[in-house]
Structures are given as C-alpha cells and as structure tokens.
Amino acid sequence: MKIKDLVRTDYEVVSAQIKISEISERLAELYYLVVKDEGEYVGILSSSQFPNQGDLRVADCLVSTPVIDYESDLEEINDQLQGCKQNALPVFAHGIFKGVLLQSDILKFMVNHTGKMGQKIFSVEDNQADYSKGLEGELEKSQGLLDTYSQYSQIIEKVLKAKSDLLTDVSQELRNHLHIILSYVEQGLKQSSPLSQEKFYRYFTRIHDNSEKMLNLVTDLLDLSKLDAGKSDYKLQSHSLSDLIDAVLAEYNPLFTSKKISVDFLRPTWSDVILMDKNRISQVIQSFISNAYKFSQENNRIRIELKHLENEISLSITDWGCGISQEEFDTLFEKYNRTSLARQGIKGSGLGLPIAYKIVSDHKGKISAKANPEGGAIFSFTLPISSTT
Numbered sequence: 338m339k340i341k342d343l344v345r346t347d348y349e350v351v352s353a354q355i356k357i358s359e360i361s362e363r364l365a366e367l368y369y370l371v372v373k374d375e376g377e378y379v380g381i382l383s384s385s386q387f388p389n390q391g392d393l394r395v396a397d398c399l400v401s402t403p404v405i406d407y408e409s410d411l412e413e414i415n416d417q418l419q420g421c422k423q424n425a426l427p428v429f430a431h432g433i434f435k436g437v438l439l440q441s442d443i444l445k446f447m448v449n450h451t452g453k454m455g456q457k458i459f460s461v462e463d464n465q466a467d468y469s470k471g472l473e474g475e476l477e478k479s480q481g482l483l484d485t486y487s488q489y490s491q492i493i494e495k496v497l498k499a500k501s502d503l504l505t506d507v508s509q510e511l512r513n514h515l516h517i518i519l520s521y522v523e524q525g526l527k528q529s530s531p532l533s534q535e536k537f538y539r540y541f542t543r544i545h546d547n548s549e550k551m552l553n554l555v556t557d558l559l560d561l562s563k564l565d566a567g568k569s570d571y572k573l574q575s576h577s578l579s580d581l582i583d584a585v586l587a588e589y590n591p592l593f594t595s596k597k598i599s600v601d602f603l604r605p606t607w608s609d610v611i612l613m614d615k616n617r618i619s620q621v622i623q624s625f626i627s628n629a630y631k632f633s634q635e636n637n638r639i640r641i642e643l644k645h646l647e648n649e650i651s652l653s654i655t656d657w658g659c660g661i662s663q664e665e666f667d668t669l670f671e672k673y674n675r676t677s678l679a680r681q682g683i684k685g686s687g688l689g690l691p692i693a694y695k696i697v698s699d700h701k702g703k704i705s706a707k708a709n710p711e712g713g714a715i716f717s718f719t720l721p722i723s724s725t726t
Contacts, residue, residue, distance in 0.1 A: 338411045343446060344428050344436040353379045353396035360395070369425040371437060372399060378434035381425045402426050407435045411443065415482060418443070418489070444486045447479055517543065571614040571699065578609045578643060578652060578720075581619045585626055586641075597635050603642040609650055611722055617696045618720070621704075624689040625654045625716045632658035632714070646719065649702070653717040660713050661706075669706050670694035693718070 349367055351360055353374040364370055364382065372379045372395055380399035402423045405414055407430035418440070426438045586600060593600055629639045637657050644651040661669070670690050690706075697704040697718045704718040 338446065340405055340409050340411065340414065340428060340438060341407050341435070343442050344407065344438055345442070346436040348437050351382070351395060353394065353399075355395055356392050357395060357398060358392060369437070369439075371427075372396070378427065381423070381427060381437065383424055404429055405438050406430070411447075411482060412478065415485065418485065440486070440489065444483075444490075447483045447486060571617060573612050573614060575610050575612055576615045576618075578611070578618075578650060579604055581615065581622055582641060582643075582652075585619060585623050588623075589626055589630060592630055593639075596630070596633070596637075598630065598633055599638045601638065601640045603640070605643045605645065607645055609643055609645075611650060611720055613700060613720060614696075618700070621693040621696050621718060622652070624693045625718075627689065628716065629654050629656040629658065629714075632656060632660070634658060637713075648723075649719045649721045651717060651719045653715055655709055655713065655715045657709065657711060657713040660708060663708060666706055666708065670704065 348369075348371045349363070350373050351363075351370045353372050357364075360370065368383070370382045372382055374396070379396065381402060382395055382398060400423070403417045403426060405417070405426050405428045407428050424440050426440075428435045428438050582602060586602065626639075626641075633639065633656050639657075640655045642653050642655075644653070670693075694704050697720070700720055702718055702720040704716075706714060706716045709715050
C-alpha cells in the first residue's frame with residue numbers, strides 16, 4: 338500500500354503568525370490544521386496537543402514531526418510510525434509538501450485490509466496451498482502493523498492521562514498557594530493598624546514563599562513548552578562544571594544544614610571546562626540536587642562526583658534517601674510523569690527531570706537514573722568535551 342493513496346489534500350490552512358485563541362473553535366472542530374507562512378509549509382497544529390495556549394502565536398506551538406515520503410510503502414515507514422506520537426504527519430515528494438497523513442486513516446486501512454486477507458484465505462481451495470501461504474504471509478504483515486497501531490493507541494492514551502493528571506495536580510497546587518496568599522492579605526487588611534512588626538514580617542514572608550512556588554510552577558511549564566517547540570536559544574560558552582556545582586551547593590547549603598545532610602563533592606584535579614549554556618546546565622544540576630535533598634531524610638548524605646571519560650565528562654549525584662521503585666526508573670524523564678513518592682506528598686511539579694532530559698539531549702549528552710544498591714538513587718548525565726547544539 339503506497340502512502341500517496343492515503344494522503345489527504347482537503348486540509349485547511351492557517352497562518353503561522355495568528356494567535357491560537359483566534360482559531361480555537363476551528364481547531365476543535367477540524368482536529369488539525371496545516372500551518373503555512375508566506376505560502377510555505379511550516380507545520381501541523383493538532384487540537385489534542387495544544388488545547389489551552391491562549392495568546393501564543395501558532396508558530397510558537399508547533400512541534401517537530403517525522404517527514405513521510407510520498408512514494409513510500411506502509412511497511413517502509415513502519416519504524417517511523419512506531420516511535421511517533423503525532424496524529425497528523427506531513428507528506429513530501431522531493432521537498433514539495435503534498436498533503437497530510439493521518440494515523441487514524443492508516444489504522445482504518447489496516448483493519449479493513451486484515452479482514453479482507455482473512456476472507457481470501459478461508460475461500461481458497463485445498464489445491465491452492467501455495468497461494469494460501471502467500472496470503473497468510475500478507476495477513477501476518479498486516480496483523481503486525483495492526484498490533485503496532487494498537488500499541489500506539491495505548492501509548493497516546495497513557496500520555497494524555499499523565500498530562501491530565503499533571504495539569505490537575507498543578508492547578509490544585511496553584512489554587513492552594515493562592516488561597517494562602519489571599520488569606521494573609523485579608524488578615525493584613527483587617528488588622529493593618531494593630532499588626533505588630535513581627536506579624537507583618539511573618540505574613541509577608543508566607544505571601545512571598547507561596548508566590549515564589551506559583552512562579553516556579555509556571556516557569557517549569559513555560560520552559561518545557563519552549564524546549565519542546567525548539568524555541569530555547571542556547572548561549573554556548575566555556576565554563577567549569579565544578580564552578581556551577583559550587584554555586585548550586587551554596588544556594589542549598591542552608592537547607593542541607595537544617596536537615597543535617599552532609600554533602601561530599603569529589604572535586605576533580607583535572608580541567609572540567611567545556612562548551613555549554615551555563616544557565617541551562619545549572620538548571621539540570623539544580624534539578625538533580627533538589628531531588629536528592631527532597632528524597633533524603635535527616636542525617637543522610639549526598640555524594641557528587643565528576644569523571645573524565647574518553648570524549649566526555651560525567652556528573653553523578655548519589656543519595657541514600659527513600660529511593661524510587663525499580664519500575665518507575667524507565668519513565669522518570671517522560672513529560673507529565675510523576676513518581677509515586679511525588680504523588681504521595683513530596684512537593685514538586687514533576688517537570689524538572691523532563692526539562693533536564695531535553696537540555697542534556699540538546700547538548701548532545703546523555704542522562705540516566707538508577708537505584709543506589711545501598712538505598713536511594715543515582716542520577717547522572719554526560720556532556721561531550723566538545724559540545725555543540
């Protein structure tokens with residue numbers, strides 16, 4: 338089956354420069370829209386991916402999608418489709434945009450094709466065994482593709498549920514912090530005259546703390562959106578990883594002291610200066626150290642180590658805290674996923690690790706997590722000594 342037989346050309350086009358709010362009704366009704374800028378194809382906007390983007394321009398909400406060859410067969414692009422979570426994909430022929438390929442159309446075709454192949458097999462006479470064998474081969478291939486799309490459907494359902502759960506959690510946290518802020522503001526207004534200096538300080542400290550928590554939640558959401566859309570500009574300069582670690586540790590030192598957590602930084606004797614975006618890599622280090630702190634009990638310890646490998650530098654942060662279940666390690670860096678510990682009350686948006694994964698990947702590095710055999714967890718990432726993005 339050729340892809341060109343399934344391509345849709347009856348799509349609607351919108352400009353990349355208009356706001357999402359101006360096309361929200363059309364997007365909900367039409368499911369997807371093709372985006373062009375000055376007549377040139379830019380991307381595909383799906384209603385299932387960006388339901389609440391408000392005043393952002395269409396161009397700011399696009400994500401990269403695999404490019405499908407107009408002349409290819411379904412079997413030839415099976416591997417591409419297995420790893421793809423987009424519902425609508427662009428089809429090109431020699432660099433020219435030809436139309437849109439919908440995952441649902443492929444699934445519908447495979448269901449019909451599988452049924453027809455089955456009917457042909459059962460209608461073949463006994464003396465046509467060779468022909469029947471060939472049809473069985475086609476049926477197996479069709480069934481394989483059908484199984485693939487069944488798995489794809491389950492993955493999409495899981496991602497959408499995780500995203501919905503996260504948005505619910507974030508909304509509840511924002512609402513809780515707002516209630517706290519409003520309650521202290523109301524008390525301040527009612528008791529503004531007799532309030533002591535001590536009470537003023539306590540009220541405004543709590544207002545500040547809760548406002549900061551809300552700001553962090555919103556910042557994480559915006560960071561992830563920018564990184565996914567490829568809108569984050571990296572400023573590459575030569576910096577020392579040790580210096581970045583020292584800066585983050587200085588920020589967390591009061592927290593470690595209050596919890597009586599000892600931090601052992603195995604400082605390297607060799608140069609750890611590499612090309613990177615200092616602020617973004619600091620964000621990754623802060624995410625790792627923050628998790629180590631949150632999941633550690635009093636009197637625990639944390640170890641930070643840098644290693645010089647053949648063509649890269651590795652940074653690992655080991656804690657001896659409460660740890661994470663083995664089955665959760667594979668999904669730690671997925672968007673909108675939160676560990677069972679986080680869901681049980683350890684605070685955090687659940688976005689820090691997906692953001693860290695994207696930053697390290699954009700630096701051509703690798704990120705990983707595993708259980709500490711002595712209890713707790715080990716989070717690591719590597720960066721190439723000559724890093725480019």
